[in-house]
Amino acid sequence: MPELPTGLRRVKLPRLPELSEPEVVRHFTALADRTFGVDTGFYPLGSCTMKHNPRTNERVVNLPGFRDLHPLQEEDGAQGALELMWRLQEILAEVAGLDAVSLQPAAGSQGELTGLMLMRAYFADRGESERDTIFVADTAHGTNPASVTMAGYSLQKVGTDARGNLDVESLREQVNERTAGLMLTNPSTLGLFDESIEEVAAIFHDAGALLYYDGANLNAVCGISRPGDMGFDIVHYNLHKTFSQPHGGGGPGGGPVAVREMLEPFLPVPVVAREGERFGFDFDRPKTIGKVRGYYGPFGVFVRSYAFIRTYGPRLKEMSEAAVLNANYLLSRLRESYDLPFDRLCMHEFVLSARNLKREHGVSALDVAKRLMDYGFHPPTIYFPLIVPEALMIEPTESEPKERLDAFADAMLAIAREAAENKEVVKNAPQHRPVRRLDEVKAAKRAILKYAFDEHPDLSGEPGAAEAIEAQKGA
Ligand SMILES: Cc1ncc(COP(=O)(O)O)c(C=O)c1O
Numbered sequence: 001m002p003e004l005p006t007g008l009r010r011v012k013l014p015r016l017p018e019l020s021e022p023e024v025v026r027h028f029t030a031l032a033d034r035t036f037g038v039d040t041g042f043y044p045l046g047s048c049t050m051k052h053n054p055r056t057n058e059r060v061v062n063l064p065g066f067r068d069l070h071p072l073q074e075e076d077g078a079q080g081a082l083e084l085m086w087r088l089q090e091i092l093a094e095v096a097g098l099d100a101v102s103l104q105p106a107a108g109s110q111g112e113l114t115g116l117m118l119m120r121a122y123f124a125d126r127g128e129s130e131r132d133t134i135f136v137a138d139t140a141h142g143t144n145p146a147s148v149t150m151a152g153y154s155l156q157k158v159g160t161d162a163r164g165n166l167d168v169e170s171l172r173e174q175v176n177e178r179t180a181g182l183m184l185t186n187p188s189t190l191g192l193f194d195e196s197i198e199e200v201a202a203i204f205h206d207a208g209a210l211l212y213y214d215g216a217n218l219n220a221v222c223g224i225s226r227p228g229d230m231g232f233d234i235v236h237y238n239l240h241k242t243f244s245q246p247h248g249g250g251g252p253g254g255g256p257v258a259v260r261e262m263l264e265p266f267l268p269v270p271v272v273a274r275e276g277e278r279f280g281f282d283f284d285r286p287k288t289i290g291k292v293r294g295y296y297g298p299f300g301v302f303v304r305s306y307a308f309i310r311t312y313g314p315r316l317k318e319m320s321e322a323a324v325l326n327a328n329y330l331l332s333r334l335r336e337s338y339d340l341p342f343d344r345l346c347m348h349e350f351v352l353s354a355r356n357l358k359r360e361h362g363v364s365a366l367d368v369a370k371r372l373m374d375y376g377f378h379p380p381t382i383y384f385p386l387i388v389p390e391a392l393m394i395e396p397t398e399s400e401p402k403e404r405l406d407a408f409a410d411a412m413l414a415i416a417r418e419a420a421e422n423k424e425v426v427k428n429a430p431q432h433r434p435v436r437r438l439d440e441v442k443a444a445k446r447a448i449l450k451y452a453f454d455e456h457p458d459l460s461g462e463p464g465a466a467e468a469i470e471a472q473k474g475a
Contacts, residue, residue, distance in 0.1 A: 017451065027451060034434055036378055037248070042400065042408050044330075046349045046381035046393025047141065047189055049219050049241030050248070056311060057244060057304040066303050071295040075280045081299065082279035085272040088306045093258055095218075095316075096235040097228025100264040102271060103256045103297040108216055109143040110292060111236025111255030112183070114268060115212050116151035117289045118234060118259060119180055121266040122210070125287060131180040131209065137166055139189045139385040144214060153180060160387060164192040164342035166200055175207045185214035186230065187221070187347035189385040189393070191327065201231025210234065218242045219397070220324055220348035223317025233260045243305035254301035268292045322398035323348040326405060330396055333409035337416035341388050349395035351388050358390050363419040363426050365390040370437065371418070371429035375411035 019027075037043070043050035061067065069081055089101040105111040116134065123131050134153045136144045139160055148155045156174065159167040166184070182204050187193045194200065204211050213232035219242045221227075227235045239254030240247040247253060259267065269288045270281035281296070312319055324347055331340075331350045338352040354365040369379030369392070381393040396405060418426050430436060 019451070037246075038399075041376055041378060042396075042404050043378040044380045044394045044396050044408065045378060046191075046351070046395040047216060047384070048248075048381065049216075049238070049348075049395060049397060050378075051219075051241075051244055051397040052399035053244045053246050053304075054308060054311065057307045060307040061300050061303040066299070069299070071299075079279055082272055082281075084306050085296070085299075085302055086274050086279050088302050088309075089256075089272060091306075091309055092237060092256055095222055095226065096213075096215075096232075096237075096258040097226030098233075098235060098258040099261040100267060100271070101256055101258045102267040103254070103302060104268045104291070104293045105236065105255035105257060106293050106298050107240075107253040108214070108236055108238040108255045109147060111238075111257045112143055112147035112212070112214065113150055114255075114289070114292050115234040115236055115257050115259075116147055116153065116183075117292075118257070118263050118266045119210055119212070120151060120153075121287065121289050122263055123180060125266075128208070131178055133179050134212075135171065135175070135179065135182045137184055137188065138387055140183065140185070141189060141214065141216065141384075144183050144185075148183065158182075160188075160190070163195065164188065164190045164344065165194045165196050168196050168199055168203070171200060171203050175203050175209065177207065179204065179207050179209040181210040181212055181233075183212040183214060184232075185217050186227070187217050187349075189217070190342055190351050190388070191217075191220075191346040191349040191393075191395075192342060192344055193220075193347055197230045205231065216241060217348065220320055222320045223315075224320055228258075228260070234258070234263060239301050239305040244308045245301055245304050252298055252301055254298050254305065256297075270296065272296075319398050320348070323396075326396040326398060326400055327394070329402070330394060330405050330409055333406075334394075334412055337413050338392065348397070349393060351385065352392045352394065353388050354390040354392055357416065357419045361419045361423050363423050365392050367419075367426045367429065368392065368412075368415050371415045371426045372411060373430040374432050375414070377408055377411055 038050045038052060065080055069078060075082060085103055089103060092101045093099060102114070105114045123129060132154050133156050134148045135156045135158050136148060137158050137160065145155050159170060161167050182200070184194070186197055201211055211232045211234070213227040213235040215227070215235050215237045218237060222242065235258045236255050237243070237258075239245060239256065240252065245252065245254070265285060265287040266289050267285065268291055269285050270283045271285070273280060273282040309316065327346050327348050327350055331346055334352060338354060339356045341351065341353050354363065354368050357363040357368065365382045369382050372379045380395070383391055384393055385391060415426060425431070
């Protein structure tokens, strides 16, 4: 190794923290103990699909041929990895009911942007660049309008009707020759399957526009219904949700896109192609939108998703059936104590409202969420979708047994009772966690990362701790 030039060398020794190994181990173990994850408890974070990550996936992704692979390995030495990617493309195309897949995008949101760039390229190629508007539901995840704007399109919001479907009449009035497409997740973020989807697809297709499927909620429909059959032309998957992946805190994720045949020439390069028994990268796509990510995509995510899907095999639909059953069971237990803004059978998740507790006792969705932490549960998503006031968006996933669902329902019902009988305990929650209510923006943006010696505050003497500990044992 060549020596660093003298001028670049450090003159003073760096000030490094000095702690003994046991103290370092204790520090990080204490932090890990405080971390709540799907491996430590129930995590019904609506729209995020926090399902169990089977350990088989980890065994497979740690096979040396996958784990030690360098992205610049020549194709002949990476045939197994390429075959896995090709097979995953084939399976994803089948799940979506579409023709071709690119594995490149690294998250659902990047899949969205990629999909809209594909639309752009497609319309430009047809000489229809005047199409400048994308319709987005008022229940949409924030990434949808953000992607529309980033892709250079104008955004047109579509309302939701009284049954929780898209407002078809307003679409009929507004969709025209300037429309590029619709972006929709189905089931929606309300956990409801759009009953007019075929009519909606016809409105857009008749106007020469395209339909984009935000696959964040694909966990509800895998092997049961396919976005392509519903009329969608472009789909993104959230591999980290539907097909399991330890995720949260920003990654890692995978957001492949699938398209109908007429959009295939525009897919990002490279696409994994098969020629006889050989697999390789196909860069020869003159109409491609180019690359959307370094190298070839998040490979570890591909391996885990492939392992997950192959474990189910042809029984993949049982995953979605169990997810839908679990959600409807929970809904049936909670509907008497919380408001239900759209009273229908739900899909893999459902949205309640705490507005009854707010109106009657001044207890908000935020209070309920914080109190759930005292009972040992991760809170559901709250205040989303935006059209439901005091929203509590609950997604149990297929991983949970009835006992766990019952324990969560018991806690939610207990909190509704507490709101009526002892609201201060809810309004001041959490009381038995290492920290109370934080300024969540500051906590994320200006985290305090200093080492502190006493990492183990003794909470056992705190009022209410005994009940919370008992509740946790039952959880
Ligand atoms: C409905 C919906 N769409 C899109 C996204 C964006 O996906 P990602 O977080 O993978 O970028 C999410 C993420 O939670 C979502 O819930």
